[in-house]
Amino acid sequence: MALLSSSPSLSITSPNYRYYPSRRLCLYPISATRVVTPHHIDKSSLTISETSSEDQLWAAACLRVRSFHEFKPSTFGIQDHKRYLAEREFEALKERIAGKRTGFNRVSCLNASLPLSQLLSLPDDDLCAQCKFSENGEDRVVVGTLDVNQSMSLPDEITGMKPEGIEGQFARGYLSNVCVANELHRNGLGYDLVAKSKAVAQKWGKNLSKSFSEQPYLL
Numbered sequence: 001m002a003l004l005s006s007s008p009s010l011s012i013t014s015p016n017y018r019y020y021p022s023r024r025l026c027l028y029p030i031s032a033t034r035v036v037t038p039h040h041i042d043k044s045s046l047t048i049s050e051t052s053s054e055d056q057l058w059a060a061a062c063l064r065v066r067s068f069h070e071f072k073p074s075t076f077g078i079q080d081h082k083r084y085l086a087e088r089e090f091e092a093l094k095e096r097i098a099g100k101r102t103g104f105n106r107v108s109c110l111n112a113s114l115p116l117s118q119l120l121s122l123p124d125d126d127l128c129a130q131c132k133f134s135e136n137g138e139d140r141v142v143v144g145t146l147d148v149n150q151s152m153s154l155p156d157e158i159t160g161m162k163p164e165g166i167e168g169q170f171a172r173g174y175l176s177n178v179c180v181a182n183e184l185h186r187n188g189l190g191y192d193l194v195a196k197s198k199a200v201a202q203k204w205g206k207n208l209s210k211s212f213s214e215q216p217y218l219l
Contacts (some may be wrong), residue, residue: 014179038186039122041114046189047140048112048196052097055133059142060111063128067179089167094148105150106204111195112144112180112189119143128183146179148197149173150204173201 051057065085071078096107116139119128131142150173175197180189 003219011123014199026143038055039119039183041143041184041187042118043116043187043192045118046112046192048110049194050108050200051111052109053133054094055151056111056113056135056142057093057097057109057130058090059088059113059133060145061086061093062180063127063142063145064089064177066127066130067182093147096149103151106148108148108200110146110193110200111142112193113140113142115139115210116141122183124183127183129172138203144193146178146193146197148200149176173204 051060062082063172065082069082069085071082075081092101095101096104097105097109101107113133113135116128116132119141123129127143128141132139133142134140175194178190178193180187180193
C-alpha cells in the first residue's frame, strides 16, 4: 500500500525544516512548535465509514487544514485564510469523489468520528468547533480522515512499483490526505482508518486489494 502525506508549502531553506531531495512532499519539522498531550478516548463509540455527505466532507476538509498547516494565532485575517483553504479542499474533495478529476478513477473519503459529548473535556474546543457535523440527530466530530484512491497508475513518487504476480493493466490503489487530530494521537485511530481502507479496497476488487497489501509506505 502506498501512503502519501500532504504537507503545507514551506521554503526548503527554512532552518526549522529538513529537505529530502530524493522524495516529494517531504518537508518535515525538526522541532515541534506545538506540544499536545494525548487525550484518551472510548473507542466503543468510534465510527469509521465512507461518506459523501457534504457536512462530513466539510468537517474532513477543516480537519485537514488544521492538521497540514501551521498558523500563528496573531496573524491578521487567519480565520478567513483557514476558511479559504478549507473551501478549496472541500470543493476538490467533492470533485474527486464525483469522478470529475483527471487521474482519479475512483475516490472514497473515509472519516473517523466520535460523539461531541466525548470531546467536550478537551482543553481546546477548536477541534469540536471546526470539525463538527450532525448525523441522525447526534452531534459528532471528525477526528481522523483519509482518501482511498483508485487509478491505473500510481503517483510518480512510486511509479513502477506494481505488486508482483499481476500481469497487464490493472487498477491500483493508494491512500492520501491521512490525518488524525493532534489531540487524539496514540489512540490507534490511524491504524483503524488504514484497516478500514483495506476493506474498501477489497470491495473494489481483488487486484486493488493486492496492490494495497504489497505497496510500500511512503510517509
